[in-house]
Amino acid sequence: MSDKTSIVLSHPTKQVGGTVKLTGSKSESNRALIIQALSKGSVQVANLSEAADTVTMNKAVQLADSGENSAQPTTIDIGPAGTAMRFLTSYLNLAKGTFELTGSARMQERPIKLLVDALQKLGANIKYLGKDGYPPLQIEGPMSQIADSVAIPGDISSQYISSLLLAAPALEKGLSLHIEGELTSKPYVSMTLDMLRESGISYEWNEQTIRIPSQNFGDTTLYVEPDWSAASYWYSIVALSQEGSLFLPGLKKSSLQGDIAIANIMTRFGVHTTFQEDGVLLQKELVTNEPIFLDLKECPDLAQTIVVVAAALKIDVTFTGLETLKIKETDRIAALQAEIGKFGCDLVEDNEIYHLKTSEAFVPEKLEIATYEDHRMAMAFAPLALVFPQVTILEPSVVEKSYPDFWLNLEQQHFNIK
Numbered sequence: 001m002s003d004k005t006s007i008v009l010s011h012p013t014k015q016v017g018g019t020v021k022l023t024g025s026k027s028e029s030n031r032a033l034i035i036q037a038l039s040k041g042s043v044q045v046a047n048l049s050e051a052a053d054t055v056t057m058n059k060a061v062q063l064a065d066s067g068e069n070s071a072q073p074t075t076i077d078i079g080p081a082g083t084a085m086r087f088l089t090s091y092l093n094l095a096k097g098t099f100e101l102t103g104s105a106r107m108q109e110r111p112i113k114l115l116v117d118a119l120q121k122l123g124a125n126i127k128y129l130g131k132d133g134y135p136p137l138q139i140e141g142p143m144s145q146i147a148d149s150v151a152i153p154g155d156i157s158s159q160y161i162s163s164l165l166l167a168a169p170a171l172e173k174g175l176s177l178h179i180e181g182e183l184t185s186k187p188y189v190s191m192t193l194d195m196l197r198e199s200g201i202s203y204e205w206n207e208q209t210i211r212i213p214s215q216n217f218g219d220t221t222l223y224v225e226p227d228w229s230a231a232s233y234w235y236s237i238v239a240l241s242q243e244g245s246l247f248l249p250g251l252k253k254s255s256l257q258g259d260i261a262i263a264n265i266m267t268r269f270g271v272h273t274t275f276q277e278d279g280v281l282l283q284k285e286l287v288t289n290e291p292i293f294l295d296l297k298e299c300p301d302l303a304q305t306i307v308v309v310a311a312a313l314k315i316d317v318t319f320t321g322l323e324t325l326k327i328k329e330t331d332r333i334a335a336l337q338a339e340i341g342k343f344g345c346d347l348v349e350d351n352e353i354y355h356l357k358t359s360e361a362f363v364p365e366k367l368e369i370a371t372y373e374d375h376r377m378a379m380a381f382a383p384l385a386l387v388f389p390q391v392t393i394l395e396p397s398v399v400e401k402s403y404p405d406f407w408l409n410l411e412q413q414h415f416n417i418k
Contacts, residue, residue, distance in 0.1 A: 023404070025226065031195050033057050036222075037061045096142055099138070125140040154183035233382070294317060
């Protein structure tokens with residue numbers, strides 16, 4: 001699929017059924033790789049994600065291990081992998097050597113200053129190689145820790161917080177991290193702490209402060225659950241099908257992943273979830289077209305999927321908690337507005353409240369969707385082939401970032417892909 005600039009989707013029967021096996025969670029995998037590296041081998045990882053971002057992270061961590069043997073700075077290019085950029089910005093301060101951490105052109109437009117400021121206060125030797133506040137970075141490790149306490153805003157990116165927490169047990173003085181203001185994407189911070197605890201790390205979280213003492217990791221194996229973010233696209237497919245029932249093995253009701261919220265949210269769009277011992281069963285139900293209010297502050301990665309489903313079903317929705325979408329792989333608000341506008345829908349911004357308006361929606365014979373170098377744009381819009389006769393997705397290879405088998409799995413569910 002990587003050599004194709006576009007694909008054309010259609011679905012003759014509008015029905016889906018059977019089993020879809022999902023890759024391991026990218027979010028869990030990337031955390032597990034940092035924990036494994038810091039544990040010096042005492043923590044092992046099972047069911048690692050096949051996503052490009054995780055492959056990139058794995059290679060970067062291995063490259064960092066060779067840094068002390070190099071007379072020249074070791075260049076680590078993570079491409080478009082945002083999580084890798086944030087996590088490695090902290091991790092490389094604990095490795096031996098000098099590193100140049102860089103990424104794609106878009107990555108060099110994504111801010112990193114708040115995380116760098118926090119690390120510099122702890123004693124990190126980090127310099128900007130280009131524009132202040134943005135990658136690429138030069139990092140010299142290992143750092144000499146001069147402070148054990150730092151504050152960081154909670155409403156910018158939870159990945160900054162997770163990055164610091166993952167490094168904390170390996171810091172000589174440990175870390176007290178104070179979160180200023182409201183914490184967005186809280187489930188991702190909880191995931192980080194839960195995985196640290198599974199790895200033998202103790203911590204205290206009192207109100208706005210998380211304290212992790214300096215300590216060693218235990219002997220354990222971290223099992224990576226299948227990816228609830230990937231599951232969200234199958235919820236969308238069941239919602240937009242005329243008749244649908246799908247089983248997704250391995251997903252757990254006790255998941256660490258915040259995107260499990262899709263199970264509850266999608267009841268509003270006609271998908272019933274049954275948690276079984278070995279996975280989840282999704283079943284199509286009748287949907288009532290009543291206006292809906294959703295706060296996605298704790299699961300912003302679900303926004304594109306939900307906006308597209310609601311637009312296709314002609315259900316007006318009011319959203320809050322979407323502000324972080326503007327600094328993702330692309331400005332996801334602007335991208336959504338442009339693409340749903342192609343079939344008559346509008347996402348109107350009103351002082352951090354967003355109103356999806358569907359009264360002018362229509363069914364185009366052919367629809368062409370731009371993906372903006374964003375994997376979630378491709379996967380959120382692909383299910384529209386169940387409601388529109390023909391949907392073209394530009395640059396389909398973007399899905400490799402998080403879900404390489406996405407198009408193969410669609411073909412297995414009788415989507416025609418040309």
